[in-house]
Structure formats: C-alpha cells, structure tokens
Amino acid sequence: MLAVKEIKFSEEMLKQVDEIIKRYPEGKEKSALLPVLHLAQAEFGWCSTEVMDQVASVLNIKPIEVYEVATFYTMFHVKPVGKYVLEVCRTGPCCLVGAEKIIKYLEDKLEIKEGETSADGLFTVKGVECLAACGTGPVLQIGPEYTFYEHLTTDSVDQLLEDLKGRKQ
Amino acid sequence: MAQKILLKDIDVPGIETFDVFRKQGGYSAVEKVLKTMSPEDVVEEVKKSGLRGRGGAGFPTGMKWSFLAKPEGVPRYLVCNADESEPGTFKDRYLMTKLPHVLIEGMIVASYALGANTSYIYVRGEMMPQIRILEKAIAEAKAAGFLGENILGSGYDLEIYVQPGGGAYICGEETALLESLEGKRGNPRIKPPFPAIAGLYGCPTVVNNVESIAATSWIVLNGGDEYAKIGIGRSTGTKLISASGNINKPGVYEIELGLPVEEFIYSDEYCGGIANGKRLKAVVAGGSSVPILPANLILRTVNGEPRLMSYESLADGGFASGTMLGSGGFIVMDEDACIVRNTWNFSRFYHHESCGQCSPCREGTGWMEKILHRIEYGHGKMSDIDLLWDVQRKIEGNTICPLGDAAAWPVASAIRHFRDEFEWHVNEPKAAMEGNYGLAHYADPLPVPAAPSELVK
Ligand SMILES: Cc1cc2nc3c(=O)[nH]c(=O)nc-3n(C[C@H](O)[C@H](O)[C@H](O)COP(=O)(O)O)c2cc1C
Ligand code: SF4
Numbered sequence: 190m191l192a193v194k195e196i197k198f199s200e201e202m203l204k205q206v207d208e209i210i211k212r213y214p215e216g217k218e219k220s221a222l223l224p225v226l227h228l229a230q231a232e233f234g235w236c237s238t239e240v241m242d243q244v245a246s247v248l249n250i251k252p253i254e255v256y257e258v259a260t261f262y263t264m265f266h267v268k269p270v271g272k273y274v275l276e277v278c279r280t281g282p283c284c285l286v287g288a289e290k291i292i293k294y295l296e297d298k299l300e301i302k303e304g305e306t307s308a309d310g311l312f313t314v315k316g317v318e319c320l321a322a323c324g325t326g327p328v329l330q331i332g333p334e335y336t337f338y339e340h341l342t343t344d345s346v347d348q349l350l351e352d353l354k355g356r357k358q
Numbered sequence: 359m360a361q362k363i364l365l366k367d368i369d370v371p372g373i374e375t376f377d378v379f380r381k382q383g384g385y386s387a388v389e390k391v392l393k394t395m396s397p398e399d400v401v402e403e404v405k406k407s408g409l410r411g412r413g414g415a416g417f418p419t420g421m422k423w424s425f426l427a428k429p430e431g432v433p434r435y436l437v438c439n440a441d442e443s444e445p446g447t448f449k450d451r452y453l454m455t456k457l458p459h460v461l462i463e464g465m466i467v468a469s470y471a472l473g474a475n476t477s478y479i480y481v482r483g484e485m486m487p488q489i490r491i492l493e494k495a496i497a498e499a500k501a502a503g504f505l506g507e508n509i510l511g512s513g514y515d516l517e518i519y520v521q522p523g524g525g526a527y528i529c530g531e532e533t534a535l536l537e538s539l540e541g542k543r544g545n546p547r548i549k550p551p552f553p554a555i556a557g558l559y560g561c562p563t564v565v566n567n568v569e570s571i572a573a574t575s576w577i578v579l580n581g582g583d584e585y586a587k588i589g590i591g592r593s594t595g596t597k598l599i600s601a602s603g604n605i606n607k608p609g610v611y612e613i614e615l616g617l618p619v620e621e622f623i624y625s626d627e628y629c630g631g632i633a634n635g636k637r638l639k640a641v642v643a644g645g646s647s648v649p650i651l652p653a654n655l656i657l658r659t660v661n662g663e664p665r666l667m668s669y670e671s672l673a674d675g676g677f678a679s680g681t682m683l684g685s686g687g688f689i690v691m692d693e694d695a696c697i698v699r700n701t702w703n704f705s706r707f708y709h710h711e712s713c714g715q716c717s718p719c720r721e722g723t724g725w726m727e728k729i730l731h732r733i734e735y736g737h738g739k740m741s742d743i744d745l746l747w748d749v750q751r752k753i754e755g756n757t758i759c760p761l762g763d764a765a766a767w768p769v770a771s772a773i774r775h776f777r778d779e780f781e782w783h784v785n786e787p788k789a790a791m792e793g794n795y796g797l798a799h800y801a802d803p804l805p806v807p808a809a810p811s812e813l814v815k
Contacts, residue, residue: 212519214433214476217559219541223524227483254541261543261713262524264483276484280445281646281703282602282689318527318707319445319646320484323602323687324609335486 196239198247202228206247219250222258226265231333235266263317264332271306271313273353276330277341279316282323291327291341292316298350311354360627361588363576363596364569365612368456374491376498379459385504387575388466392512395578400471404574406582408594413439413530413567414645414685416669419574420582425554426472427562435563436469436477437539438571441523441530443482445646445707446687449598450568452610454481454488457572458495464571465518466504467578472564475515479568480535483522492520527711531759532565534713545713546759567685569598590616593668597686599628604692606630619643619665619672620657623690636692639797640776643672644684646704647764649771650697651681652800660804677771693797697779698790701772702730708765719762722753726769733780736787743780747773776800 198206206225213220225244226236233240236259245252259265266274277292292303295314299307306313322328325339331353338349372378379385391400405420426434438461442450454461461479469477481489496518499505507515521539523529529538533547536558557563573595577585586594593615602608605623607630613622622628623638632638641656642648659665659674666672667683674680691700709723729746732738750766757763773780778798783790 212478212517212521214559217540220521220539222541223483223538224522226524227486227522250541258524258541258543262483262526264525279703280707281642281700282446282687284700284703285603285689285691285695317525318710319443321442321448321451321482323446323448323689324600326602330484333486335484337487 196233196237196243198229198243199232202232203247210248218248219254221248222250222255223262226255226259227333230265234272235268235270237267237269269306272311273331274313274315276315276317276320276332278318278320278322278326278328280319282319283326283328286326287341288327291329291343291346294343294346298346312350360612360614360617361596362612363585363588364453364460364572364598365457365610374456374458374495376459376495376502379457380502384459385463385466385499385502387463387579388470388504389510391467391470391578392510392514397471397473400467400574400578403578403582404471407573407577407585408582408589408592409570409573409577409585410593410669411567412569412573412597412685414444414647416683419566419570422554422566423468423471423564425552426564427555428473429562433476433561434472434474435558435561436465436472436474436571437532437535437558437563437565438465438477438479438568439530439532439535439565440479440481440485440488440568441527441535442485442568443527443530443711444685444687445704446600446602446642446689447645447685448600448602449610449686451485451488452600453568453572453598454485454492458488458491459499460572460575461492461568462495462499462505462518463575464573466499466509466516467574468564468566468571469516469518470514471574474564475517477516477518478521478539478558479518480521480523480529480539482529483524486522489520489522496520526713527707528713528759528761531761534759535565536563543713545715546761548758588614590666590668591670593670593683597667597683599667599686599688601629601688601690603690604633604636604695605690606633613667615666615668616671617667619667622667622688629688629690632690632692634692636694637797637801638690639693639695639800640691640697642681642687642689642691642768644682645687646689646707647767648682648684649677649680649767650701650775651679651771652775653797654801654804655679655775656681658804662804677767678774681771694794696734696794697772697776698730698734698783701769702727702734704768705730705765708761712761712765713759716757716762718753718756719765722749722762723765725749726765730769733783734790736783736791738780738784738787740781740784743773743777743784 410416529544534544754766
C-alpha cells in the first residue's frame with residue numbers, strides 16, 4: 190500500500206498555503222479549506238485524520254471543521270486508496286455509450302468490486318457521477334492531476350493499466 | 359452559417375494564449391467599458407440584450423445585475439459558477455479549455471459593471487486541468503495590464519481568483535456554491551436573503567454561469583440591441599448546446615436560439631443524426647433535471663408545430679407535453695435505450711448528490727432510486743409505479759433548493775410519457791432483463807389537433 194510518510198506540511202507547502210490565503214479577505218482564511226485539502230491529498234495520497242488535523246492547524250480552524258467538509262465532498266478520500274484511483278463516470282449519458290461495460294471490465298480485470306482496491310495496492314476503481322465530458326464518453330480521470338481519459342474501450346483500458354504499472358514513481 | 363459569438367475563434371491556433379487572443383481583437387471589450395462606459399451603461403446594454411442566465415434557470419442577466427445592493431463601504435462580489443455538474447452538460451469545460459480568455463474578458467466586464475474588486479471563478483474540483491489553464495490566462499492578462507490595480511489607467515482595480523470545488527453537484531446551486539467558497543459543506547441557504555443582498559461573506563453578490571459572463575463582452579462591443587436581433591422572441595442570442603448520447607457527432611455546438619430541434623439532431627452541421635442507423639426514441643433536452651420527451655414530442659409540439667431550440671418552444675405545452683432548455687445538455691437516446699434504466703441511473707445521481715438538509719429530498723431520492731432499481735431488475739410490482747409517482751409528487755416544491763424538483767421531474771416525465779415501458783418491466787421481468795422495449799410507439803406521429811372551429815362546437 191502507500192509508503193509511510195510523515196504527515197507534516199513541508200516549507201514549500203506552507204508557502205503555497207500562504208499564497209492561497211491571500212485570495213480571501215482578512216478573517217476569511219477558512220475559504221482556503223478546499224484548495225488546501227486538495228494540496229494535502231496530492232501530497233499524502235488520502236485525507237487521514239492526521240492529514241486533516243494538520244490542515245486544521247495550518248488554517249487555524251477546529252479539526253471538526255475540516256472533517257465535516259472532507260467527508261461532504263466526494264473527491265476527498267477519507268479511507269486509504271490505491272496509488273491510482275480510477276474514477277469512472279457512471280452517469281446516464283456515459284452509460285448510453287458503454288460506461289457500464291467499462292466498469293465491469295475493470296472490476297473483472299483487477300478482480301475487485303467498484304469501490305475496492307486491487308491486491309497489489311496499485312488501483313482503486315471508483316464509480317463517480319457525471320464528469321462533464323458526456324460528449325467524449327466513456328471517461329475516467331486519475332488524480333492528483335485529474336488527467337482525463339476519454340472514448341474508453343477495453344483495449345484502451347488495457348493500455349492505460351499497462352502504462353500506469355510501468356510508471357516509476 | 360449560424361452566427362458564432364462565443365466560439366467564433368475556436369479554431370484559431372494558439373487562441374488559448376493571451377497574445378493570439380489579443381490579436382483576434384480580444385480584450386477590446388475591456389478597453390471599451392473602462393474608457394467609454396459607466397458601470398450603469400454596461401448594465402443597461404446587458405439588459406437590452408435580453409441575455410438570460412445560461413446556468414439553467416434562464417433568469418435575465420441584466421435584471422439580476424440591477425438588483426445588486428450597493429451599501430456604502432461594503433465590498434461586492436462577482437462569482438462565476440463553473441461547477442458544471444449537471445449530467446449532459448459539458449459546454450463550460452469546453453469553453454474554459456479552449457477559450458479561457460473569453461471567460462476572463464467577460465469577468466472583467468461584468469466585475470466592472472457590478473463594482474466588484476475581487477471576483478472568484480468557482481470551478482468544480484475535477485477540472486484541475488482547466489483550473490491551471492484559467493490561472494495561466496489570469497496571469498497573462500495581469501501581466502498585460504488588464505487585471506490588478508488601476509487597469510488601463512482607469513482607476514479601476516480587479517483581482518480574479520480561481521477556487522476549486524471538491525466534487526459535489528449541489529455546489530452548482532448558487533447559495534451552496536457560496537457556502538463552499540467560504541470553506542464549508544455545500545448546504546444551500548434558505549432564500550431570502552438572496553445573494554444580491556447577502557451573498558459571499560454576507561456581502562452583495564452576483565453568481566453567474568460561465569457562458570452568461572462570457573457573452574457580455576460581445577454585448578458591450580456590439581450593443582445589446584444587436585445581440586437581441588439574434589435568436590427568437592425572448593430567447594435572444596446564441597447558446598452553447600452540449601450534445602451527447604446516441605448521435606453521430608457528439609460535442610459542443612453554438613446555435614442561434616430558435617433553431618428547429620429536428621435540424622439540430624439530423625443536420626450534419628450539428629449532431630449528424632442518430633448513430634449506427636438507429637431511430638430516435640427520446641431526448642433529455644436541457645440536462646438531466648428537465649423532463650424527458652419521446653421522439654414525437656421533442657420534434658413537434660402538440661399543436662403540430664416544429665419544436666425549436668428556445669426557452670419558450672421547448673417549454674410549450676408545460677410539463678404535460680413540453681420540457682425546458684435548462685443548461686443546454688442535450689442527451690439523445692436511440693431505440694435501444696431503456697427509459698427505466700436511465701431514470702434509475704438519474705435517480706441514483708440525485709440521491710448521491712442530495713445534501714441531506716430536507717427530508718423530502720434526502721429520503722425521497724433514496725426511495726425513488728430503490729423503487730426504480732427494483733423495477734429495472736425485475737422485482738417491481740404494478741403498485742410501485744404509482745408509489746414512484748406519489749414519492750416524486752411529495753418532493754416537488756417541498757424543499758429548500760431546486761435539487762428536489764430536479765430529482766422529481768425526470769421521474770415524473772418518464773412515467774408520464776413512458777408508462778407502458780414501466781408496466782412492461784413489471785409484467786415481463788424476464789424479457790426486460792434480457793432485451794429492451796424498443797422504440798414502441800414513441801416516434802409515432804401525434805394525432806392532428808382538432809381545428810379551432812370544431813373545438814368551439
Ligand atoms: C442543484 C443545482 C445545480 C446547479 N448547477 C449549476 C451549475 O453547475 N452551473 C451553473 O451555472 N448553474 C447551476 N445551477 C444554477 C445556479 O443556482 C444559478 O442559478 C446560476 O449559476 C446563475 O447563473 P446564470 O443566471 O448566469 O445562469 C444549479 C442549480 C441547482 C439547483
Ligand atoms: S432540496 Fe435536497 S439538495 Fe437541496 S437543500 Fe434540500 S436536501 Fe439539500
């Protein structure tokens with residue numbers, strides 16, 4: 190699974206947090222919560238309680254204010270996930286052009302159910318709601334860059350999984 | 359060729375960069391408003407244009423702007439709604455990806471009109487690549503003197519910031535969006551007060567869709583009257599339509615409002631007809647929230663008139679036989695599409711996205727998802743169809759925000775127009791699991807309405 194990393198914002202991250210806070214009026218630093226959660230998740234892989242507590246402390250808000258937000262928004266993983274989270278659109282328009290087949294194919298190939306992580310810890314398959322790409326479906330995206338893969342076929346999914354396995358970092 | 363306003367330069371190589379955009383005449387709307395117009399003049403032009411909000415509700419943009427409260431010493435905000443999560447809608451993503459400066463230019467024009475010195479673009483979090491694109495465009499515009507302090511020596515200051523969401527459809531609802539921008543859960547607020555009085559941080563705020571804001575540059579450059587000449591009746595100007603589903607050419611099209619639906623579906627300039635030589639069964643014309651219509655009703659109104667892509671024509675017949683333009687998410691279904699399955703899929707969406715504040719929405723969407731699942735998977739009873747009807751009726755109009763209605767309408771319209779397909783699922787569960795109901799009578803010509811004289815008798 191994930192390499193154990195010390196949960197601490199680096200100097201570089203703290204600098205980014207300062208930049209983000211400048212976008213809001215004085216006293217409204219809490220507005221930085223979503224951007225900072227994204228920053229933290231990109232760095233630490235998922236939003237564990239330790240990560241959320243760190244976010245609370247850098248923004249000077251109560252931990253509960255972070256928990257209630259992180260659990261509301263589907264992009265934040267509050268449970269451990271694989272190295273690559275394949276977020277596949279499962280909504281109507283994509284289903285008209287074969288999204289359900291793609292999800293099934295991924296489940297069979299990785300021997301997991303939607304929502305689970307493959308045994309090697311590399312892939313989590315997550316069915317997500319409309320990604321605003323209905324014209325190029327079926328689609329999936331992979332964080333933290335949220336790169337899009339469009340017009341998916343079983344062949345292109347095979348290729349994608351191979352490419353991801355081959356990546357160094 | 360139809361007039362293009364927003365996507366005019368989409369094929370110009372490098373148009374996403376400031377330099378190329380500027381060479382094409384970009385940012386001249388900013389020069390014009392800052393040098394020759396008062397904020398009130400800008401609001402007036404937008405009012406004259408008849409532009410209606412492109413986010414779904416179709417509220418006149420100029421009027422919304424004129425409602426903005428202006429108490430002394432209190433900042434005002436413009437917040438651009440780029441949450442785009444309505445199933446079937448993907449125009450804003452397209453625009454921001456290819457033409458980020460069109461949005462930034464419109465943001466400056468609109469912010470000036472409203473007297474906002476800080477404006478935000480709230481982009482759904484999944485659109486990280488678009489967030490980067492917009493941030494780059496903002497930096498370029500700033501470096502060229504179109505943002506920051508004392509823009510073009512006019513004394514007007516403006517900063518624009520991009521805010522990511524976190525993956526929640528409800529944050530497209532304007533008050534939920536403001537809550538989210540304040541770093542909270544996206545729970546819609548009870549209105550009033552409206553954002554125009556108490557919006558972001560309790561200050562007067564205007565929330566507008568990407569496309570509405572983008573259209574304002576052309577309006578101030580060419581005049582509101584010119585814009586109003588395009589389109590039909592109270593549906594002025596052009597509209598971006600996201601076309602998806604079983605068509606030959608899915609994609610984003612800029613149409614002049616008033617284009618016949620039939621032409622939009624079958625002409626090679628737009629959708630290019632139904633894919634694989636199949637026949638048209640149904641259309642969801644304005645994003646998942648609007649009523650679904652069978653082929654015969656989407657092409658013609660009950661009076662036998664051709665249906666047009668306009669706010670009024672699509673709504674002709676009310677919910678009995680019409681639908682809505684909504685956000686312009688045009689989802690096309692062919693004869694193989696299963697209406698029950700699609701309705702179940704949409705119900706699951708609304709159940710997943712309900713913020714949970716109101717019981718009718720939180721519980722009702724769950725019930726609808728469950729009942730529809732039962733019918734789709736061959737365990738439905740005839741009484742389930744009536745139960746479903748009952749549940750959707752109890753949601754509509756009984757919630758804080760319109761998500762409840764948006765969840766109810768697709769179910770209501772599916773039962774209204776496709777009841778026999780639901781009954782078939784109940785009566786023939788095995789056949790329904792293995793095959794589908796097909797086109798049935800959904801494309802049959804409607805009975806010609808009686809002539810008025812006969813009705814009088
Ligand atoms: C559940 C829900 C989701 C919405 N999603 C969006 C959206 O993604 N984008 C948008 O512009 N408007 C959305 N709206 C409409 C907004 O509340 C608001 O009316 C709109 O942003 C106003 O901008 P406009 O007048 O320019 O259309 C949504 C409304 C509801 C109830
Ligand atoms: S209608 Fe649904 S989404 Fe809207 S406030 Fe109520 S529970 Fe939340």
